[in-house]
Amino acid sequence: MTHKPLQHNQCKAIDDLRNLLHRSQGMVLDEDLTKQLDHLCRSLESEIKRSNYPEGGFSHDPEIGWKLKNFSKQKNRERRQNDNIMDVIEAGLCLLDKNLKIIWANKTISDWLDLKDSPLGRNCKDIFHCKEAEIDNCQALKVFKGGESHVLETWITTKAKKRLCVQRFAIPVTNKKGTIENVLVHIEDVTESDKSLHWLFLLQKLGEKMQGTLHLDTLLHLVLTCVTTGHAFGFNRAMLFLINKEENVIRGKLAVGPSTREEATRIWGEISNKYHSLEEILDALEYNSNFDNSYSLMTQQMKYTLTETDEIIVTCAREKKAIIVADAAHDPRLTEEFRNAIGVNKFVCVPLIVRNESIGVIVADNVYTEVPITEDLVNVLTMFANQAALAIENAETCKRLEDKVTQLTTTQQRLIRAEKFAAIGSIVSYIAHEIRNPLVTIGGFTRSLSRFHFEDAKIKTNLDIILDEVVRLENILNNIANFSKPSIPKKATCQVCEIVKNICSLMENYFKERNINFSMEFEPSIPPILAVSSQITQVLFNTLMNAVESMPDGGDLSIRIKLIDKTIKIDIMDTGAGMKKEELQNIFEPFYTTKLEGSGVGLVISRKIIEEHGGKVSVKSKCGRGTTLSLFLPIQ
Amino acid sequence: MPTILIVEDNKNQRLLYQEELQREGYTTVMAFDGKDALEKVREEPPDLIILDINMPRMDGIETMGKILSQNKQIPIIINTAYSSYQNSFMTWAADAYVVKSSDLSELKNKIKKILTDRPKDF
């Protein structure tokens, strides 16, 4: 290899540098930096030109010794100047020879890589702490072989203990003949742009995770974990409040964070030992539910009406803007209550907004580490809150749907039960009708037999027993006869008063036999209604029978029909035994009866019929005094 | 003595009504279905008809309609196991509606009442 004058080499390097700059315009390189380098090239060039040395190499002139001395002096001055420039530019630069040894480096490199001694002469992989894979895939070597350099990105800790994200790549430096003699490694600080990227990536990841969580409580926990975990926002504590529109309040739902400094130290230690990435923490979330702590319990006690104008959380929700409180003790936007509850001087409130409407607020602070809350962080937190709000709304909708489904299921089950009931009813009704005819015959003949005179008194007694049993069976049949009918009954216009008169005239004798004083009282002009009169008759029969049965020693029974608004009210009043409160609660239960010979279906059927007519049944009763049963039938 | 036509498809019940009403002193005529009843009415109109509703061939309601169109004078008592047939039309058209019972006193009372209310003047 021939030694060429330095200045020639330098010119060549500058050319190369410039070439490269041209080529890399519009690429990853920062524009400022490109300009800076360009400027650098220019100044280097003019420096060299100003040193008026003849081009073309060494001559063996006698003057040469002096000239050479002069030249090296000049050269040194020049180099110092260049070094000064190189040292102040915001980029790390170092020049490698073919053995990847550093032959020149600027000061920035030493600062950034926190090097104690001069890197000159060292192998580049030692100062960059290259990993195995990186050594195999050495970009400088690649460039020496004529390839293109990739950009490598790493995190470093500088001499000033600052964490920087840097990108480095190798630039070939050729001589006049075009052979690559050196490689310039260029290191650039991309921490800021990387931070934004990092946040974007994180937001996307958290968003995905949140959208995939439809269980509301789990989601709320997830949201707060994101706010507090060191891998994401890294706040010490966070609370979440949700608005309840119906109640017009904003209420604390959940809080995540240690209750004391000691707990904080312990938990954070545990977490950093146990989990190494955000994913790991979020995945483990379901299994660590530590939100029963006092901090969370306190949060759940917090509740403010939305009309409370001087509450910071309400303000935050109403104005839909994040609020950073820097001095809670003197901030007029806080109530004393809230100040005491949160117990920290600096915190941030971020609204949860969906479709331009607040659904809640997140409050976060750094009560233990006292790390300042920067505006940048709050901006990202706001973006995160928007995603969280959307997910929360989804989960709430999902929950509402779930509730609806449960409701539907119970309704369906009720319908099925009702249907079964009706099916049983129609069987019962069929059997009842079929049984009645033979009963009539049995009872009728028994009765006619019992009129004869028998020598043996036992025959008479036995006949009476048969008769009693027949009557009892018939009574049961009377109660369930109209339980359900084989065909759907047709409603027709009919007069309730007429129906009542009819059935009462049928029962007149029956009342008399039992010493029951019966009376009817109708308001004039009760309008006709659409009804199945046989069913209404059945209801009246069942209720009148109940009234009669409550007065075994006789009493007063009266029916009163009134028109109230657009409803016909039929009162059936007796002066019988009445009912206790416990009894009253059960009388509409199928098969509930207090009678030895009761069926317990009379009132169930009656209510069913009245409800089918769009009406309702109510009962008032006083134990020992009597009962009033009221039927309400609307006029359509 | 008044004549009562009993329309009932159940043989045993027919026997019961016959026995019981004869004991009350009435003359009884039996019909086992609607068609039979119509013939009996045509042959010799009774003083009163007791009609079951559920019968084969022609049911009680149809029978009643036919009888009424022939002779509006004869009172009819509907006697049935089905209280559900007690709709307004039936109640108004018939002179009485008695739900079948082994205790015939209600039926007997109705018969007596109807026959005394309407003195036999033809």
Ligand SMILES: Nc1ncnc2c1ncn2[C@@H]1O[C@H](COP(=O)(O)OP(=O)(O)O)[C@@H](O)[C@H]1O
């Ligand atoms: N008028 C009333 N007075 C007192 N108790 C009544 C009256 N009506 C209903 N009850 C109570 O409600 C119960 C249920 O009535 P119901 O459904 O008709 O069945 P049942 O009459 O066969 O017992 C009765 O057993 C009785 O205890």
Ligand SMILES: [Mg+2]
């Ligand atoms: Mg009852």
